[in-house]
Amino acid sequence: MKKIHVSASRGYDILIGRNLLTDAGYYLKQVLSPKRVCVVSDDVVFPLYGENVVSSLEGAGFSVVTFVFPHGEPQKNLSTVSELFDFLVKEGFTRTDVLVALGGGVVGDLTGFAAACYLRGVKFVQIPTTFLAQIDSSVGGKTGVDIPGGKNLVGAFWQPSLVLCDIATLSTLSPDIFADGTAEAIKYGLIYDADLFDVFRNHLLEEHLFDVVYRCIEIKKQVVEEDEFDTGLRMILNFGHTLGHAIEKSYHFTGITHGRAVAVGMVLISDACAKNGLLSISDAEAIRSTIQSHGLPVSVPLETGSLCALCGSDKKMDGDTLNLIILEDIGHAAVRKMSLAGLQEFMGNEG
Numbered sequence: 311m312k313k314i315h316v317s318a319s320r321g322y323d324i325l326i327g328r329n330l331l332t333d334a335g336y337y338l339k340q341v342l343s344p345k346r347v348c349v350v351s352d353d354v355v356f357p358l359y360g361e362n363v364v365s366s367l368e369g370a371g372f373s374v375v376t377f378v379f380p381h382g383e384p385q386k387n388l389s390t391v392s393e394l395f396d397f398l399v400k401e402g403f404t405r406t407d408v409l410v411a412l413g414g415g416v417v418g419d420l421t422g423f424a425a426a427c428y429l430r431g432v433k434f435v436q437i438p439t440t441f442l443a444q445i446d447s448s449v450g451g452k453t454g455v456d457i458p459g460g461k462n463l464v465g466a467f468w469q470p471s472l473v474l475c476d477i478a479t480l481s482t483l484s485p486d487i488f489a490d491g492t493a494e495a496i497k498y499g500l501i502y503d504a505d506l507f508d509v510f511r512n513h514l515l516e517e518h519l520f521d522v523v524y525r526c527i528e529i530k531k532q533v534v535e536e537d538e539f540d541t542g543l544r545m546i547l548n549f550g551h552t553l554g555h556a557i558e559k560s561y562h563f564t565g566i567t568h569g570r571a572v573a574v575g576m577v578l579i580s581d582a583c584a585k586n587g588l589l590s591i592s593d594a595e596a597i598r599s600t601i602q603s604h605g606l607p608v609s610v611p612l613e614t615g616s617l618c619a620l621c622g623s624d625k626k627m628d629g630d631t632l633n634l635i636i637l638e639d640i641g642h643a644a645v646r647k648m649s650l651a652g653l654q655e656f657m658g659n660e661g
């Protein structure tokens with residue numbers, strides 16, 4: 311097992327290993343001493359891993375209740391959060407009790423947001439079970455839900471108290487859901503680490519899975535420690551997300567997953583960077599073919615112009631100015647300020 315510590319407004323450890331779920335109670339007890347724990351999960355993950363986690367927590371002396379909701383992005387909304395609040399009140403949860411998010415990014419984002427708000431803040435633990443959640447969403451404290459107006463538009467920065475990253479849980483993922491995580495892992499290579507990108511370009515992920523998970527978390531830790539509240543460097547983690555989120559919103563958060571939408575967003579922006587002379591054409595081609603070769607889409611049947619028009623609700627807007635994440639080279643991202651009309655032009659649309 312390896313450990314990464316994140317120093318943030320509230321510091322915490324990320325434990326990365328295999329078969330950690332069985333000892334979840336032990337690890338939780340090292341950092342927290344609640345009377346009660348609420349395990350929040352979805353209806354796919356809980357039948358697979360819920361019993362193991364609950365019995366480990368009970369074995370460590372915690373009193374455990376469970377809140378399980380239907381899986382999928384459309385459930386990452388205020389109505390599910392409200393049901394969770396009602397459940398916690400009914401169960402008499404107090405400020406010293408703890409929420410445990412067992413699942414993918416949907417469960418983690420929603421549980422973290424509920425933890426940030428319930429009684430003005432209770433502690434929570436992340437037990438991510440998708441590739442995406444292990445390398446990205448469980449780390450860094452961005453929590454939140456979607457509203458019809460846009461992706462993750464309601465949320466809070468609320469760091470977990472512990473992250474248990476059990477690589478063994480990835481064995482039950484379908485190839486499609488695994489590929490969603492690959493999109494975010496490729497993102498880290500593109501924005502921060504050209505050698506990491508080469509792992510994907512050369513199809514070495516399977517044999518280096520543990521190292522890739524570790525490296526992605528390490529990159530996220532470094533970025534978050536420098537800019538926890540997303541006012542500068544952290545924006546690079548949003549590479550491909552401005553258009554990706556617009557795609558998700560166009561599909562009303564159903565029919566395309568976050569990882570796939572980000573994959574398309576990264577290809578569209580890389581191509582635009584090449585057209586605008588910021589990135590070489592050969593790099594843009596390598597990005598497209600690498601993403602495609604990992605079972606991810608590189609286009610959607612939507613007009614880029616209409617996607618750009620949806621970018622006004624991007625959280626990187628500053629008044630009328632968008633902070634767009636661009637690539638200057640594989641491994642090097644930058645922030646470029648532009649208006650929404652400028653974005654249309656950058657993408658090769660006149661409006």
Ligand SMILES: NC(=O)c1ccc[n+]([C@@H]2O[C@H](COP(=O)([O-])OP(=O)(O)OC[C@H]3O[C@@H](n4cnc5c(N)ncnc54)[C@H](O)[C@@H]3O)[C@@H](O)[C@H]2O)c1
Nearest residue numbers: 354355381414415416439440442446447452479482483568
């Ligand atoms: N907070 C952040 O920093 C951050 C970062 C990236 C993404 N996100 C968010 O994460 C969400 C996407 O997360 P995701 O891709 O994990 O999707 P998800 O949580 O919807 O999980 C995908 C599917 O996999 C199933 N699943 C989960 N673990 C499994 C396992 N071990 N075996 C079999 N099935 C399993 C789930 O039930 C679900 O049906 C999006 O809402 C995105 O906005 C947040």
Ligand SMILES: O=C(O)C(=O)C[C@@H](O)[C@H](O)[C@H](O)COP(=O)(O)O
Nearest residue numbers: 446450452461462544547548551625
């Ligand atoms: O942690 C971050 O910062 C990220 O941008 C990671 C992204 O992969 C993630 O999808 C995040 O939720 C997007 O942030 P948002 O602020 O645009 O909602």
Ligand SMILES: [Zn+2]
Nearest residue numbers: 494551568572
């Ligand atoms: Zn993302």
